[in-house]
Amino acid sequence: MAGLAAAFGSGAMTNSVAELEDSDCIFITGSNTTSSHPLVAMRINRAVQKGAKLIVADPRNIQIAEMADIRVHQNLGTDVALLNGIMNVIIRNNQHDLKFVESRTEGFEAFKKVIDHYTPEKASEITGVSPENIIRIAECFGSAKKGSIVYCMGITQHTSGVDNVKSLANLAMLTGNIGRSSTGVNPLRGQNNVQGACDMGGLPNVYPGYQAVNGPAIREKFESAWNAELSEKPGLTIPDMLKGLDTGSVKALYVVGENPMLSDPDTVHVEKALKAAELLVVQDIFMTPTAQLAHVVLPGASFAEKEGTFTNTERRVLRVRRAIDPVGDSRTDWQIIQDLSNRFGFQMDYDSPEDIMKEISDVTPSYGGITYKRLSGDGLQWPCPNLDHPGTQFLHKDKFTRGKGVFHAIEHKPPAEVVDDDFPLWMTTGRVYAHYHTGTMTRVSPSLDEEIKEGYLEIHPEDAKNIGVGLGDMIRIISRRGSITARTLITDRVRPGLVFMPFHFVECPANVLTNPAFDPVVKIPEYKVCAVKLEKVSYN
Amino acid sequence: MDYKTVLTTCTYCGCGCNMYLEVMDGRITGTIPCKTSPINEGKLCIKGWNVHEFVQSPKRLTRPMLRKNGDLTEVTWDEALDFTASRIKSIKEKHGNDSIAFLTSAKVTNEENFLLQKFARAAVGTNNIDHCARL
Numbered sequence: 001m002a003g004l005a006a007a008f009g010s011g012a013m014t015n016s017v018a019e020l021e022d023s024d025c026i027f028i029t030g031s032n033t034t035s036s037h038p039l040v041a042m043r044i045n046r047a048v049q050k051g052a053k054l055i056v057a058d059p060r061n062i063q064i065a066e067m068a069d070i071r072v073h074q075n076l077g078t079d080v081a082l083l084n085g086i087m088n089v090i091i092r093n094n095q096h097d098l099k100f101v102e103s104r105t106e107g108f109e110a111f112k113k114v115i116d117h118y119t120p121e122k123a124s125e126i127t128g129v130s131p132e133n134i135i136r137i138a139e140c141f142g143s144a145k146k147g148s149i150v151y152c153m154g155i156t157q158h159t160s161g162v163d164n165v166k167s168l169a170n171l172a173m174l175t176g177n178i179g180r181s182s183t184g185v186n187p188l189r190g191q192n193n194v195q196g197a198c199d200m201g202g203l204p205n206v207y208p209g210y211q212a213v214n215g216p217a218i219r220e221k222f223e224s225a226w227n228a229e230l231s232e233k234p235g236l237t238i239p240d241m242l243k244g245l246d247t248g249s250v251k252a253l254y255v256v257g258e259n260p261m262l263s264d265p266d267t268v269h270v271e272k273a274l275k276a277a278e279l280l281v282v283q284d285i286f287m288t289p290t291a292q293l294a295h296v297v298l299p300g301a302s303f304a305e306k307e308g309t310f311t312n313t314e315r316r317v318l319r320v321r322r323a324i325d326p327v328g329d330s331r332t333d334w335q336i337i338q339d340l341s342n343r344f345g346f347q348m349d350y351d352s353p354e355d356i357m358k359e360i361s362d363v364t365p366s367y368g369g370i371t372y373k374r375l376s377g378d379g380l381q382w383p384c385p386n387l388d389h390p391g392t393q394f395l396h397k398d399k400f401t402r403g404k405g406v407f408h409a410i411e412h413k414p415p416a417e418v419v420d421d422d423f424p425l426w427m428t429t430g431r432v433y434a435h436y437h438t439g440t441m442t443r444v445s446p447s448l449d450e451e452i453k454e455g456y457l458e459i460h461p462e463d464a465k466n467i468g469v470g471l472g473d474m475i476r477i478i479s480r481r482g483s484i485t486a487r488t489l490i491t492d493r494v495r496p497g498l499v500f501m502p503f504h505f506v507e508c509p510a511n512v513l514t515n516p517a518f519d520p521v522v523k524i525p526e527y528k529v530c531a532v533k534l535e536k537v538s539y540n
Numbered sequence: 541m542d543y544k545t546v547l548t549t550c551t552y553c554g555c556g557c558n559m560y561l562e563v564m565d566g567r568i569t570g571t572i573p574c575k576t577s578p579i580n581e582g583k584l585c586i587k588g589w590n591v592h593e594f595v596q597s598p599k600r601l602t603r604p605m606l607r608k609n610g611d612l613t614e615v616t617w618d619e620a621l622d623f624t625a626s627r628i629k630s631i632k633e634k635h636g637n638d639s640i641a642f643l644t645s646a647k648v649t650n651e652e653n654f655l656l657q658k659f660a661r662a663a664v665g666t667n668n669i670d671h672c673a674r675l
Contacts, residue, residue, distance in 0.1 A: 017555070017579060038585035039555040189554030191646035191672070193653070200653035201661075202644040202671045208654060213667050228662035231637065235660075235667030241641040250641050250668070252631045256656055257645030258672055279627045285600055296624050297612060299601035300648070303551035304561055304568060304592065308649030310549050312556025312579065320649055323546040323561040323568055324595075328602020331617070333652040337659055339617075343625035346663030348655070356651040378578045379556075434586055436552050445593035448586065 002522045003156075003165025004185060007173070008395070009402025011210070012195065014172075014184035015148065015394040016314045016381070021046045022182040025144030027137075029057040029079065029168075030154020030528075034064045035433040037188045037313075040150070053140050057082060057129075058154060059428060060458075060500060061493045070136050073495060076426050076529045077158055077415030078127040083167040084412065085123025085134045086141065087115050087174055095142030097176030104405055105173050111407035118412075126412055147177040152188045154430070157527040159416045161519040166408040173405045179396040189313040191437065192303075196311035199367070199382070200360070204235030209364035225363050228346070237523040238264065239516065245273040252279035256333060257300065261289035262438035262506060265514040265525040266481045283336060286440045289506060299330035306332045308353040309375065311382070315392070317370055318379040415529040416517035423479065423531035425463070425499055429510045430528075432502045439504035455505030456489040459534075462496045464488060467534055474537040477501070479513040479530050485537055499532065541565065547574060551647065552587045555579055561592060568592040628664065637665035644671045 005011035020026060020043040033041040041064060048054050048067055056065040057072050057079075065071040074082045090096050091112065101108050120131035127134075141147050149172055155164045168185050177183040189195050201208040211218045214232050223230050236244060238260070244250030246269075253274070264270045274280055274293050282294040291297050303310075305326045311317050326332060331339075334356065338348040350356050354372045361367050369384040369391075380391040395401065419426055434451035435442040442448040457477060459469075469475050471490045476483055477499070486501065486508035494500050503510040515530045545560040558577035562570040571592055575582035604620035605612040631639055642660045644653050653671075660669045 037553055037555055039557055039580045039583060042583060192549070192551050192554060192556065193649065194554060194646040194671075196650040197644055197646045197648075197653045197671045200644075200650050201657045202653045202669055204667050204670050207661075208657070213661075222661075226658060226662040229665065230661055231665055231667050233638070233667060235638070235669055236641055238643065238670045238672070241643075241668065241670065244641070249639065251635050251639040252628060253641050253643065254628075255643040256652075257647040258643045260643070260672075263672055279624075279631060281624055286597075287599070287601060291601075292612075294612070295607045295627075296620055297601065297605040298620060298624075299604060302595045302600075303548065303647075303649075304595045306649065308651045310551075310556060311650060312549075313554035314556075314579075316556060316579075317650070318549040318556050318558065319547075321546050321548045323548065323563050324566055327596070327600050329604070329617070330600070330602055333648045334655050336621075337652065337655045340621050340625055341655075341659050341663050343621050344629060344659075344663055345625075346659070348659075350655075353649065353651040356654060360650065360654050378576075436587060441552075441594040442587060444597040444599050445590050447590040447593060451586065 003162040004169060004187070007166055007169035007406050007408065008400045010395055012395070013186045013314050014178060014396060015182070015186055017043055019182040019394065020044055020148055021050070023047050023052050023146045023148040025053045025055070025141055025147045026150060027055045027141055027147065028064060028150045031150055031152035031188055032058070032062045032430055033150065033188070036152060036190065036431050040188055053144070055137050055140055059498060070133065070140060072129040072133045072137070074127040074129050076428055076498070077160065078412065079155060079164045080160060080167050080410055081118065081123050081126035081412040082129060082134070083171055084115055084118035084410070085120050085127070086138045087171055088118045088123070089120060089135050089138030090142040090174060091115060093138065093142060095138070096174045100176035101174065104400070105407055106404045107407035111170060111409045114409040114411060142175060144175065144177065146180065146182040147175055148183055148186060150186045150188065153190060154528060156524055158529065159517050159519050159526045160413050161524045162521045163410045163413070167410055170407055173407060178405070179398070181394060184394060192312070193310040195313060195315060196309070199311055204237055208360060209366050222363065239518055239523050239525070242270060242273040245276045251277065253277050254281045255290060256283045259288040259290045259438040259440060261293070262509055262511060265511050265516040265527060267509055267512045268482050269516065283333060285330070286444070288438070288440050298336055299328065300333040300336060301326040301330050306353070309357065315381045316379045317367070317375060317382065319372070319375045416526055417515050417529065417531050419531045423533050425497060425532050425534065427477070427479070427499050427501065427513065427530050427532040428528050429501050429503045429514060432504065435502065435504040437504065439506065442504070455486050455502055455508040457486045458489050458491050458494045458500040460492060460494050460496045460498070461490050464490045467536055469536055476535040476537050477513060477532050478535065479532045481515070482512040484508045484512050545572065550588045550591055552591065557584055557588050559584060559588060559591070568595060632664060638668060640664050640666055641668035644669055646671055
């Protein structure tokens with residue numbers, strides 16, 4: 001989100017899901033939309049049926065690419081080069097929106113200087129995408145009247161994640177495809193309430209509503225609202241927390257509904273860090289691998305057992321309602337936190353989630369007009385600053401949140417780990433349609449478990465032949481961090497030299513292999529690229 | 541026989557599909573997609589259709605636990621919360637506010653996220669709070 005915040009001043013999906021239907025050109029990159037966001041894929045499907053052009057750029061031949069007008073498979077970690085190549089052609093063809101660039105943006109000249117180097121031929125050398133296809137994409141997106149860009153973790157989970165996002169922002173500004181309906185730069189949020197967790201200040205550098213913790217006026221506002229002395233020092237990100245546990249500067253970790261043992265890269269190191277904690281508290285609904293290491297396990301309640309709100313990928317605040325009571329002796333998470341806070345000596349006496357929302361709207365300008373009463377229908381999209389405001393369908397209409405949009409001049413940088421003689425295959429990770437994240441919910445769901453029971457390694461027929469493995473054989477996958485075994489799925493969904501693993505499965509945890517090298521700005525790890533080698537498993 | 545439907549929002553991906561949970565005598569028996577939802581317009585994916593299944597899994601945690609003599613042992617809420625509060629307090633006093641860190645969750649509600657970051661910032665006095673947005 002930092003990439004979009006730097007370019008536009010606001011780190012969120014610019015437009016709404018329903019608008020995709022009326023785009024005339026949709027460019028999807030780094031999103032396996034049909035698997036991970038099926039109801040977004042439905043809108044894209046409808047757009048295509050109405051005649052929209054569809055461009056899909058993904059290292060794998062994912063399902064939605066089957067209906068694309070143009071599909072390309074770039075090498076892992078080469079998104080900047082691909083996008084720069086496309087923008088080179090758009091400028092060369094004079095298909096860029098000069099009026100928009102002049103009136104709404106800044107930084108174009110410096111940006112253009114870099115782009116001028118990225119001829120289709122040079123971009124092709126880096127990305128493995130043919131110059132002809134780069135030109136076709138440029139002509140297609142460059143001539144769109146309502147072009148939408150859709151992306152997901154395939155763009156962000158890289159050491160160059162912020163650069164990748166800024167490059168997509170460049171493309172939208174260059175073609176004037178932002179600030180209007182059915183256009184924009186649209187990151188699909190992977191978890192139901194990632195947007196809300198960010199909006200609510202679940203980040204080390206900002207209070208709710210992205211108000212910086214090191215801004216004195218803002219700190220004073222929260223100090224007086226909360227009647228407490230607050231720290232002006234930005235806190236630690238997850239990788240730094242783990243490092244702190246390792247080195248002893250962090251002593252206690254309190255985890256609510258997360259499973260870093262499966263979700264974070266380099267599992268071996270994560271386990272060592274968590275075991276070093278003097279106090280590890282895990283509040284969850286299942287006994288996750290992380291909870292198994294805890295000193296205290298607190299049973300929280302699922303979404304079906306609580307009142308509250310989630311904020312979806314398009315900034316829409318939606319109501320969650322209690323259908324049943326918390327199971328067994330479990331409690332809703334807000335009640336656990338409130339009870340703990342009172343025992344700790346910091347008084348909290350909210351009588352309901354609605355009561356908490358009143359405080360949220362008081363201190364969070366973008367949620368200022370949000371009340372449970374107003375959420376009874378379709379929800380409200382922030383920014384919604386006051387009670388008369390109808391919410392905001394798309395951002396940056398007449399001006400960007402930060403004033404002018406900023407072009408960033410960005411060079412291609414290779415991923416942190418590349419293939420070599422010892423580890424000759426590229427590996428990438430992702431989701432499958434029936435499962436979700438670390439699988440704690442979907443794998444105990446009989447109907448979903450029935451669909452896909454275990455993890456696997458996607459491998460191209462040529463590579464399988466070279467190693468001498470057949471479909472469903474066990475194979476050992478080894479990276480510089482560790483090794484795991486899984487069955488093979490031989491498929492041309494991946495190209496020769498590339499393998500893929502879903503990361504939902506504790507029996508073959510892909511993140512034992514992944515590289516914890518992270519983006520220098522937002523500290524997102526490079527889940528999408530590492531180098532591996534394969535060994536046949538023999539049972540003698 | 542007590543039957544009701546409760547309108548809510550799916551807990552899986554970021555689409556935010558609206559659905560009715562069907563509840564019979566205190567148990568969820570199924571889901572019905574919401575036709576008027578601006579997101580899903582009466583449709584759901586395979587995960588959404590089956591979202592009630594994990595809720596009532598026998599594997600759900602139902603009692604607080606404390607590690608005693610190396611093993612996680614069931615205890616009362618009072619014991620679990622008193623222990624946690626006093627340990628956080630003593631670590632804060634001994635090693636400082638920033639020796640304590642919090643991971644909040646993209647699975648819990650806005651209100652719960654708000655409350656946990658408020659506890660971290662206002663009660664413990666640290667900005668060490670993050671979640672897997674970057675993951």
